[in-house]
Amino acid sequence: MSFTEQVLLVVPPVLYPGIPTLGPSILAPACRKLGVSARVHYANLSFAARFGFEACVRIAGSRTLLGEAIFLGMAFPERADRLDRLLDMLKEDAEADAKLRQLVRPPSASDEQVARVVREIPDYIRETAARLVAGRPRIVGFSTMVQQTMASIAIAREVKRLDPTILTVLGGANAAEPIGSALLELTDVFDFVFSGESDVEFPRFCKAYIEDGTRPDKRIIRGRGVPKLDDVPPPDYDDYFDELAPLREHDPIAASAPHFLIFESSRGCWWGDKKTCTFCGYNFPGTNYRAKSPDRVVGELEALIERYQVPKFYASDNIMARDFPESVLDALAHRGTPCALSYEVKSPIRAEDLDRFVLAGIFEIQPGIESFSTDILKGMDKGVSGIDNVRVLRDAGSRGLRVVWNILTAIPGETCADYERMLAMLPLMQHLRPPTRWGPIRISRYSPYHNQPDRFGIRGLRAWAAYYELFGDYADRIALHFFGEYTTEFMDNPELVARLDQAVLDWTNAWSAEGGPPTLSLSRRGGGWMEITDTRAVAKVPNCLLTPDLAALLDSVRQPVSQLRVPPGDREKLDFLVSLGFVLLHEKRYVSLVTEPEIGERLIAQRSRNLAHRTNTALPRIDIGDLRVGTERRRLAFAHTETLRI
Known part of the structure; x- marks a missing residue:
């Protein structure tokens, strides 16, 4: 395939090849709107075609920096002799990372797969660069996130060698300040770096340079963000489908791709505008929350479905807009839009809004559940209580909604008492969907833990060791993940850590058992009677009928209720339901644990x-x-990006 466009936007490896990428798919049509010809080249697809989609998935899913390391020799030839030591280091990191458990872990790349990729990467880089320069583009831009920096440097270096007149630029999450400035100092392969949202700045930059050769005075171009997201063009994924088509008959992953499309209805985080969750590095500094208008969201979704015949979507939004359930979801439900959506939302979520989720086609939510201890959640600035998180899991279970969530530990200020209380709860919750991951946090760039370590008692902040092998003295300015020196009561208690780990393992194992997940569910009978089915390991009675008065009492704690607000006569009956494990008493509040599948x-x-x-x-x-069946490939697709959300 040859390219004749003036601007080529490159999606470098290593990135999951089963989905198109949002950022460049927005920038390309924005350039065309200004009269500049532009297209997106999916170099991650050509990488997968050469080395196998399975190998690409495994490398992209690595929670170490394997996807960066394999390009070291071509990005920085003078440091190629460090690669073997770096790969050994990453093996040790992978073993240590096993402490962070996860329900679905992508299989690791084998030594043979890595050896072959490393051996053939020089040819791959030369072939990719030759393809890019063949049509003599004026600008080649690289869109980077996750593990794409070293590949971008390697390809840009070869592009410059073949044709020094081509302007090379870098953008995306891995180019935001201070990373961008550090990369410009470290290597001379990029002429300019775009830091932050550049929906306006990048197309104008391309137009000015192509029309009259104008270049900005500064090499770091800071995007200011679009005030109105309705002004951003919808994504154009045609280039992805064009490059994917000839690969489909040779690989089963390619044959079923794309496994979903990414769409965007907002940017930033309205909660973060008030109070950033302490571990969260989602947003670059200065990013404010904005949302598309409801009509635009509905129209864009339907246009994408009609154009690409793909009904499954993953929202790139950090958080669902507060008015989205009524303004958008009701419209999707009324119109019968055939879509299946995965969305990040803010816990707690009202039951009536969860109803809207199902009616509109949302099959999966990420509600930001990180703990069931209110004290720990307060320490994270989450703005939610532990028992509210339990209620969200129960209500989602009643509606068949898949919930992606984590239990995070190693939170500054956590105590052993916080986890002792949670340990008493977890066996009662085995009928609710278990966490996707659990274990110690990572310290991410831009998070309060990274920006204000002294506030949390974190000392000696430093980049992961592998970053120093990759980027030398610039590691601390380029790294996305950091180590810090601090401790908590829980971290200092290995016996308690082991008990928590075992409790969550028991929970996840219960969900993978041959007979299917445990249940604790109700079915309503005439006259106010209620039948309860309980197959949990802690079940006291597998089946029972609740009298109308007990059934009414169970319904009265569908929402969490303070122990002090319950009349003494009802408290005794509620405590009986607590003894059966039908009601949870946590932090002096009652809530029903029983799901209602009907x-x-x-x-x-x-x-x-x-x-x-x-x-x-x-x-x-x-x-x-x-529409409602979430595929395993979708889980693997975001395994590597979800790690950045912890």
Whole structure:
């Protein structure tokens, strides 16, 4: 495939090849809108085609820096002799990282796969650069995130060698300040770096340079962000589909791609504008929350479905807009838009909004559940209580919603008492979806832990050791992840750490058992009676009928209720339900643990009717079962990016 466009935007390896990338797919049409021809080249697809999609998935899913390390010799030839030592170091890091447990862990790349990739990367870089310069583009830009910096340097170096007149630029998450300045000092392969959102600045830069050769005075170009997201063009994924098409018949992962599309309805975090969660490095400094208008979101989703015939979407949003359930989800439900959405949301979530999620086609949520200790959550600045998080898991379970969440430990200020209370809860919750990951936090760039370590008693902040092998003295300015010296009561108690680890392992194992996950569910009978089915390991009675008065009492704690607000006569009955494990008493508040699957069944039936009578008949007819089944490939696709969200 040859390119004739004036601007080429490169998606470098190593990035999961089963989905297109949002950023360059927005910038390319923005350039074209100004009269500059532009396209996106998916070098991660050509990498997967050469080395195998499976190998690419394994390397991209590495929670170490393997995807960066394999390009060291071509990015910095003078340091190629460090590669073997670096790879050995990353093996040790991978073993240490096993302390952070996860329900789904992508398989690691084998020594043979890594050896072959390292051996053939020089040819791959030369072939990729030759393809880029063949059409004599004026500008070659590299979009970077996760593990794409070294590959970008390596390809840009070869592009400059072949044609020094081509302007090379770097952008994306791995180019934001202070990373961008450090990279410009470290290597001369980039002419300019764009730091932050550059929806306006980059297309104008391209137009000015191509029309009259104008270059900015400064090599770091700071994006100011678009005040109105409705002014940003919708993503154009045509280039991805064009480059994927010839690969489909040769690889099963490629054959089923794209496994979902990424769409954007907001940027920033409205909660973070008030109070940033202490471990969160999502947003660059100065990023303010903005959301697209409801009509734009609905129209863009339907246009993408119609154009690409792909109904599954992962929202890039850091957090769902507060008015989104009523303003957007109700419209999607009413129109019967055939979509399956995965969204990040803010816990706690109202039950009626979860109903809207199901009716609109949301099948998966990431509600930011990181603990069930209110004291720990306060220390994280989460703005939610532990028992509210329990209630969200229960209500999501009643509706068949997949929940992606974590239990984070090593939180400055945590105590052993926090975890003793949680340990008493976890066996009672085995019927609710277990955490995707659990274990110690990472200190991420831009997070309060990184920006204000003294505030949390963190000393000796330094980049991961592998960053020093990759970037030398610039590691602390380029790294995304850091170590810090601090301790907590919990971290100093290995017996308690082991007990928590075992409790969560028991929970996740219960969900992978041959007979299926445990249940604690109710079915309503006539006259106010309620039948309870309990298959948890801690079940006292597998099946029982609750009398109308006990059933009414169970319903009265669907929302958490303070122990002090319960009348003495009811408290005794509630304590009886607590003794059966049907009600949780945590931090002096009661909440029902019993799910109600009939709620989800009614909502799914309504969703099916909406799909059958959709208002936009140009959209494809899709079975609701296809929309609600989350694929394993989707889980693997974001395994490497979700690590940045911890």
